[in-house]
Amino acid sequence: MSSPYKRLRLSLETPVPSDYEISRSQVPKQITEVAKESGILDSEVEPYGSYKAKVKLDVLDRLSGRKNGKYVLVTGITPTPLGEGKSTTTVGLAQALGAVLGKRVFANVRQPSMGPTFGVKGGAAGGGYSQVIPMDEFNMHLTGDIHAVSMANNLLAAALDTRLFHEATQTNKGLWKRLCPVQKDGSRDIPRGLGPRVKKLGLDKKDPRDWTEEEIGKFVRLDIDPETITWKRVLDLNDRSLREVTINQAPTEKGLLRKTGFDISVASEVMAILALSTSVEDMRERLGRIVVASSKSGEPVTCEDLGCAGALAAIMKDAIKPNLMQTLEGTPVFVHAGPFANISIGASSVLADKIALKLVGTESPEEEPGYVVTEAGFDFTMGGERFLNIKCRNSGLSPDVIIIVATVRALKVHGGGAAVKANQPLAPEYTSENLEMLKKGCANLQKHIQNARQYGVDVIVAINQMTLDTANEHEVIRQAAIEAGAVDAIVSNHWEKGGAGAEDLALGVIKCSHKEYPVQQTRDEKFHYLYSVEGESSIQSKIESIAKKMYNADSVEFSPKALQKLEEYTKQGFTNLPICMAKTQYSLSHDPNWKGVPSGYVFPVKDIKASIGAGYLYALADKIQTIPGLATRCGFMNVELNEKGEIEGLF
Amino acid sequence: MSSPYKRLRLSLETPVPSDYEISRSQVPKQITEVAKESGILDSEVEPYGSYKAKVKLDVLDRLSGRKNGKYVLVTGITPTPLGEGKSTTTVGLAQALGAVLGKRVFANVRQPSMGPTFGVKGGAAGGGYSQVIPMDEFNMHLTGDIHAVSMANNLLAAALDTRLFHEATQTNKGLWKRLCPVQKDGSRDIPRGLGPRVKKLGLDKKDPRDWTEEEIGKFVRLDIDPETITWKRVLDLNDRSLREVTINQAPTEKGLLRKTGFDISVASEVMAILALSTSVEDMRERLGRIVVASSKSGEPVTCEDLGCAGALAAIMKDAIKPNLMQTLEGTPVFVHAGPFANISIGASSVLADKIALKLVGTESPEEEPGYVVTEAGFDFTMGGERFLNIKCRNSGLSPDVIIIVATVRALKVHGGGAAVKANQPLAPEYTSENLEMLKKGCANLQKHIQNARQYGVDVIVAINQMTLDTANEHEVIRQAAIEAGAVDAIVSNHWEKGGAGAEDLALGVIKCSHKEYPVQQTRDEKFHYLYSVEGESSIQSKIESIAKKMYNADSVEFSPKALQKLEEYTKQGFTNLPICMAKTQYSLSHDPNWKGVPSGYVFPVKDIKASIGAGYLYALADKIQTIPGLATRCGFMNVELNEKGEIEGLF
Structure with missing residues (x-):
């Protein structure tokens, strides 16, 4: 052959x-x-x-x-x-x-x-x-793909925190002047990356000079509620010290301290977008849809609102x-x-x-x-x-x-x-x-x-x-x-x-x-999904389908936090998405000690999070560690270059 | 032609x-x-x-x-x-x-x-x-070279902080057991990356089982003084929020809070090593010589002591x-x-x-x-x-x-x-x-x-x-x-x-x-350095040579901090190194407002730091910002992919 x-x-x-x-x-x-x-x-x-x-x-x-x-x-x-x-x-x-x-x-x-x-x-x-x-x-x-993911993820994080800083330290007029600088002909320029935001706000037919004070305020102020920020920075390393950190501690940052953390790069939503995109255009759109926080009035704030979706796409080109x-x-x-x-x-x-x-x-x-x-x-x-x-x-x-x-x-x-x-x-x-x-x-x-x-x-x-x-x-x-x-x-x-x-x-x-x-062994059904994402199917019912039909649970218990998130995402219009379940891999259930086929139990959903750019919600049955640590004796301790410049001791 | x-x-x-x-x-x-x-x-x-x-x-x-x-x-x-x-x-x-x-x-x-x-x-x-x-x-x-520099730099940072954590939470015996696990034949294995440390401590002829308690203590405990840590993490982004951060705030880190910061990747000593290395072997040795902190007894603690110089070299291969x-x-x-x-x-x-x-x-x-x-x-x-x-x-x-x-x-x-x-x-x-x-x-x-x-x-x-x-x-x-x-x-x-x-x-x-x-215009001297690094030439005299002969200063004033560092580096044996001066580029002097050829002034040295792996000390005439910020209107806001997938708006 x-x-x-x-x-x-x-x-x-x-x-x-x-x-x-x-x-x-x-x-x-x-x-x-x-x-x-x-x-x-x-x-x-x-x-x-x-x-x-x-x-x-x-x-x-x-x-x-x-x-x-x-x-x-x-x-x-x-x-x-x-x-x-x-x-x-x-x-x-x-x-x-x-x-x-x-x-x-x-x-x-x-x-x-x-x-x-x-x-x-x-x-x-x-x-x-x-x-x-x-x-x-x-x-x-x-x-270098993971490095690109890290860069894209972290540019968005830097853009977000810098925006918080600039909104905290500048007036509406000051922000407007800087964001839309005067051109030689006296008009004001809207940065290309903020075009989609201008459109979303219904301002696209107007010259920035004609915006009312209210319109200027809407355009320049994302008015992010710092408590709602879900976007974290990433590194492709097992660096446990970065799980939770307080940033903005330099005197230049004027005391705007914020608690946040790092994930491992592969946990970035940008990586999920890379995996799920069907074309360059699709990736660009998904990057724009990433939700990083909510505004104080409860609106989702996106990567597009920050004006950096094009740059993220360029990094991921x-x-x-x-x-x-x-x-x-x-x-x-x-x-x-x-x-x-x-x-x-x-x-x-x-x-x-x-x-x-x-x-x-x-x-x-x-x-x-x-x-x-x-x-x-x-x-x-x-x-x-x-x-x-x-x-x-x-x-x-x-x-x-x-x-x-x-x-x-x-x-x-x-x-x-x-x-x-x-x-x-x-x-x-x-x-x-x-x-x-x-x-x-x-x-x-x-x-x-x-x-x-x-x-x-x-x-x-x-x-x-x-x-x-x-x-x-x-x-x-x-x-x-x-x-x-x-x-x-x-x-x-x-x-x-x-x-x-x-x-x-x-x-x-x-x-x-x-x-x-032989026919009796094979399926004559056509391929079909476990649940539908559209129409009547609520977020709860999708989660229940997975827990009952796949995990053999009797029922699902949503924590108060999960219920609050359910309500929030429903209000924000994020119901028509599939669900990514985050639980231990060591059991069919949520408890790593339950081997075989656990039954007769209640599957807990402790929290629900959103990866709107990637296109799913994820339901957490437990706190998931999103950046591992290094052991006392680590893999790196065995690694060396030999005299030919080849890597030894990697595995 | x-x-x-x-x-x-x-x-x-x-x-x-x-x-x-x-x-x-x-x-x-x-x-x-x-x-x-x-x-x-x-x-x-x-x-x-x-x-x-x-x-x-x-x-x-x-x-x-x-x-x-x-x-x-x-x-x-x-x-x-x-x-x-x-x-x-x-x-x-x-x-x-x-x-x-x-x-x-x-x-x-x-x-x-x-x-x-x-x-x-x-x-x-x-x-x-x-x-x-x-x-x-x-x-x-x-x-991907800068990405490799970032990874190498940050692996060393993770190794350092993880070591602090493990030393704080384990006994000498516990550390020894984990670092040198039992082999099938009953002997104990020393990780290859810690070979140089074993040698430095004079333990290389002995089986780890025969080490005295004191020797075990010396081997397993770097005993780093957290106040002396100079190694920072890096990102190749203008992320001002990371200038100063407190790490280890997750409950898993047991309250071992530490204040540190991020630099931009190109400020990493690993980047300087990449620039100055003359071969793969030379790079490997320099990476090993990087000093990240001092022990409580004042000894320099190196990348080699942490056992990760080989891994850094592999990342930089x-x-x-x-x-x-x-x-x-x-x-x-x-x-x-x-x-x-x-x-x-x-x-x-x-x-x-x-x-x-x-x-x-x-x-x-x-x-x-x-x-x-x-x-x-x-x-x-x-x-x-x-x-x-x-x-x-x-x-x-x-x-x-x-x-x-x-x-x-x-x-x-x-x-x-x-x-x-x-x-x-x-x-x-x-x-x-x-x-x-x-x-x-x-x-x-x-x-x-x-x-x-x-x-x-x-x-x-x-x-x-x-x-x-x-x-x-x-x-x-x-x-x-x-x-x-x-x-x-x-x-x-x-x-x-x-x-x-x-x-x-x-x-x-x-x-x-x-x-x-024509001969009268050209130099017949041979090339020579401004100062010698060896012999009598002290750190001070090298700095004075540069300040007087190059910057036109009358004299140099060392701050108390700089003097303390001078003493420390002299004690640690780091005198035979050239000096990298860190000052504004907008004047021949240290003051960006002094144009032309400033004269009759005192050049201040506020601090001295060491890049032992790269092979120089650097003297700071001022606080140098090692991670820039983003402007209100940033470069990224202009960047977009066009319909052909090409990047537009980069410059």
């Missing part, structure tokens, strides 16, 4: 070396070669060094006539803190489809934050023999182009956007998926479609739900197959096994066969399968093989999966074997996406 | 359009073509998109046998807030040498901060028909490679590093200069050498002095010619003209001939010329022509310049005419660097 990609051969070693050693032992292809093999024209590629490139959005126009390829979503069961291998499966499956089976394929993954890179977590490029390479470039800077890299076996990868799974959608970008689906798409029914494999953060019920109800609602796309990654280890935890922690020895139930515990734990997997099937999409369970697993254990999982309605459950060993280890899984995906499994 | 560069032709318009319009009207060459024309091998170039590339340091090894080309330093007289056109002259001169006269040439310039880009200042890419293009890419992100761009007429430009002129050296990188001097260098005496034209921030007496005493001392290089850029306008200010301010109409003395005022003001130019000649280098004055200048005025400047010892004074009109406007200046530079001016 002739493959579109020159396969990079693996020389498998046992035991499997560190991710970094494997990555460095492979010589990647020049990224221009990967682009060519993927059907991207030279004029559409902007290389960043030898192994990374930006791909222009022009591809979408050129290939608009094509039918999309198959869209495969990789999700997981409720994980342990060690992770169950979704990224590894995503990459391994792409290697199997592309390098082993010769199909056209893209793996679309998120760009990782540099915070955890120097903290405690491993890389996010997959692992073992299923990785995106070069892994150090993947994990650091990439092409290149970030919006997906980044091309490759897997360890030479198949193409898009790395694009990385919104924080804890409070955002935790999925890579809509644009990368759209472009990849066209690149592997078909121009005639005789052609065989290729595959775009992409991942949603956390388990199916968090990441998958948001992927379908938020990301797919934005893109208009829907997956052909949903993969749920399960491990024997995590299912045993759900069956009552001891807690599993990073850097600690495993309890005996994890190092020997224990079918009873596993059977009990499979309830968790079954709930995720049933949840996924509610959307009308076929489900395959990928059993991510680990060294101490037994064949009996795999069979237990397989039977439970089929019983719950999965079309198949397939063992995959891509971490140890690369694409070859995921060949069976790839064959299953091909069969499923072409509806070749 | 055959030029090494394909010349991009200018279509000159009158009046000169905006910088942005000029930049966008030119179609740049592919950066790979510019690289080839410059003698850089394909394997040494890493393109970042079509018009920017990183150049590998390997070039230096390959060309180590070559004799350097000619090194031309562009400086200026004491400027007005409008700027006197040093960057424009640097770029215009390179266009004249390369595109007009067909010589091999590089213009080496700083990367501008994005803060002022969205604030009030114009671009730093030159202007008019002498620019680095594309100017929007030059002014935003470039290849690509930033250390110079960035290749081109001028409006297609000659090569290195854009690399941009240390803040207010408190640092305000010059581009040593490595870019070294590489460029080899690229335009010669392999045999018959070959004609090319030219590297580079700029030092502010006037000669600030930027030039630092360039020679700090940058050249680091690189071992010395300039063949010093250019001092002067304008009629600024010299009239020094002759008693009214103050000149941005965005305000000029007083009548600036719009008509005024030879008397100009003659008086030429004293300022003459002092800069005499100052430059103290280093044993020939000086050419470039009269940067402006629309309302008269020939008589130019002649006044020329005579004053020659009288003060300049080898020549040449009118240049590169802003309006591009390289053709700077042809005479270029011919003067060629003549001067080949010692073809």
Whole structure:
């Protein structure tokens, strides 16, 4: 079979070396070669060094006539803190489809934050023999998109605080004189960025010299209520000291102290906008719609009102182009956007998926479609739900197959096994066969399968093989999966074997996406969302749908604060938006200690926040930490440049 | 004459359009073509998109046998807030040498901060028909070097504050257990990044299990005195609210409040290190030497003590490679590093200069050498002095010619003209001939010329022509310049005419660097520094040398704080370092209102700070603002993406 990609051969070693050693032992292809093999024209590629490139959005126009390829979503069961291998499966499956089976394929993954890179977590490029390479470039800077997100986010913050300062220290007339300076012909100039505000206020037909005092006041004074400011600054680092800070303490700031805080950059709404935008224009509009605070009279104050949406878009001009890299076996990868799974959608970008689906798409029914494999953060019920109800609602796309990654280890935890922690020895139930515990734990997997099937999409369970697993254990999982309605459950060993280890899984995906499994196993329903965003559907009812149908809760309890926010957002007209649920990933419920399938409980909503630019409200079941800390012994303590200038000790 | 560069032709318009319009009207060459024309091998170039590339340091090894080309330093007289056109002259001169006269040439310039880009200042890419293009890419992100500087700086800050937190909340034993975890064989692991600290404490021959309690205490406790912390966080934005902040206000931080602040990224010592490093290894060592605080017993605490110097170097791995761009007429430009002129050296990188001097260098005496034209921030007496005493001392290089850029306008200010301010109409003395005022003001130019000649280098004055200048005025400047010892004074009109406007200046530079001016005009001394850093020379005496010989002060007065710092740095062994003076750029003295050549005054040193990694102490004549603010009407308010996705309104 002739493959579109020159396969990079693996020389498998046992035991499997560190991710970094494997990555460095492979010589990647020049990224221009990967682009060519993927059907991207030279004029559409902007290389960043030898192994990374930006791909222009022009591809979408050129290939608009094509039918999309198959869209495969990789999700997981409720994980342990060690992770169950979704990224590894995503990459391994792409290697199997592309390098082993010769199909056209893209793996679309998120760009990782540099915070955890120097903290405690491993890389996010997959692992073992299923990785995106070069892994150090993947994990650091990439092409600067996160830096652009930070800059855009922080320019808006600086604009906001500076505006508060200027409004506090200048008269209406003074502000007006400065904002609209006199031109040579005596007229007054309105800065382009404030054009939309002038229009919103109905002043656009008038010369600023003809504004009444009241109109001047309306134009120059956003009259922000400092207590309502939701916009924070960001840094792409685990800097716990910045969680809460008091700013404006320099004497130059005249005592206008304000308490605020920093988030990690990937938690910025700008990152969510990057992930959800469908074009440059759409991104520009979303940036303008960002709500940063309310005025003292309760009106939402937007980025557009501050006059800096155009500048934010300019900062993000290149970030919006997906980044091309490759897997360890030479198949193409898009790395694009990385919104924080804890409070955002935790999925890579809509644009990368759209472009990849066209690149592997078909121009005639005789052609065989290729595959775009992409991942949603956390388990199916968090990441998958948001992927379908938020990301797919934005893109208009829907997956052909949903993969749920399960491990024997995590299912045993759900069956009552001891807690599993990073850097600690495993309890005996994890190092020997224990079918009873596993059977009990499979309830968790079954709930995720049933949840996924509610959307009308076929489900395959990928059993991510680990060294101490037994064949009996795999069979237990397989039977439970089929019983719950999965079309198949397939063992995959891509971490140890690369694409070859995921060949069976790839064959299953091909069969499923072409509806070749026996009819009684597959869904004949069409894809549909869990809830409607428009019409009668209130914010409460959407949250209740998710909590009851997905989390198995009996009911939802809204805190007084959440109820107040509900009222506020309803008044401001933000009801027609999907909901992003922010809760622990370690349970189907809101309590990380409740394993398996919790039932008969009340799901609490403590607060509701808004990402109007990104286009969703998010409901918080708990206080979510939006900037992690560093451990006493940190990742950064192992990192060094060697004599060749290469990075060592990254993972 | 055959030029090494394909010349991009200018279509000159009158009046000169905006910088942005000029930049966008030119179609740049592919950066790979510019690289080839410059003698850089394909394997040494890493393109970042079509018009920017990183150049590998390997070039230096390959060309180590070559004799350097000619090194031309562009400086200026004491400027007005409008700027006197040093960057424009640097770029215009390179266009004249390369595109007009067909010589091999590089213009080496700083990367501008994005803060002022969205604030009030114009671009730093030159202007008019002498620019680095594309100017929007030059002014935003470039290849991410400033972002890398910010990340490295802020990782160190996070590491420092987290260490304070961990030391405050853990016992010695607890810290030891976590920092040196047990291995499978029972031994304890020392993180690689703390190896240097183990060595410094003399513990390297011992297993951590054998350390005494005292040794454990020494290893795990940096015992930082929070009052001595000098390391601040940075952002590449004009965010005045962050000038002073209180951190650690989240309940998780247990009340360990600390007052600190943010600087603009280009003020980071990491940026100065990027500018001054001579190799990757040298950068790694300098990063390790950064002093962030003192211990309670008065010992300096370094980045190496915190175990994160390797990680900082990893973050800066690509930033250390110079960035290749081109001028409006297609000659090569290195854009690399941009240390803040207010408190640092305000010059581009040593490595870019070294590489460029080899690229335009010669392999045999018959070959004609090319030219590297580079700029030092502010006037000669600030930027030039630092360039020679700090940058050249680091690189071992010395300039063949010093250019001092002067304008009629600024010299009239020094002759008693009214103050000149941005965005305000000029007083009548600036719009008509005024030879008397100009003659008086030429004293300022003459002092800069005499100052430059103290280093044993020939000086050419470039009269940067402006629309309302008269020939008589130019002649006044020329005579004053020659009288003060300049080898020549040449009118240049590169802003309006591009390289053709700077042809005479270029011919003067060629003549001067080949010692073809009459002997009585040129210097036969060899290049030498103003002061020695080693031996008897105390910190005070170095500061006095600069103040008296350069600034024309009678004496220096050290504040009690400065004296205390002198004592501290002397005790810590930091005496053998050059001095970076931080004072206003609007006067030869410390008082921005004293124009011309102030004399008979006492120069105040209010504080002394240390950049041990970068390798200098800096003496402050005043409080220097290290993070600017945004104006009521800001640059960002004009910026928008047009329907083609191009940035409009940047300058």
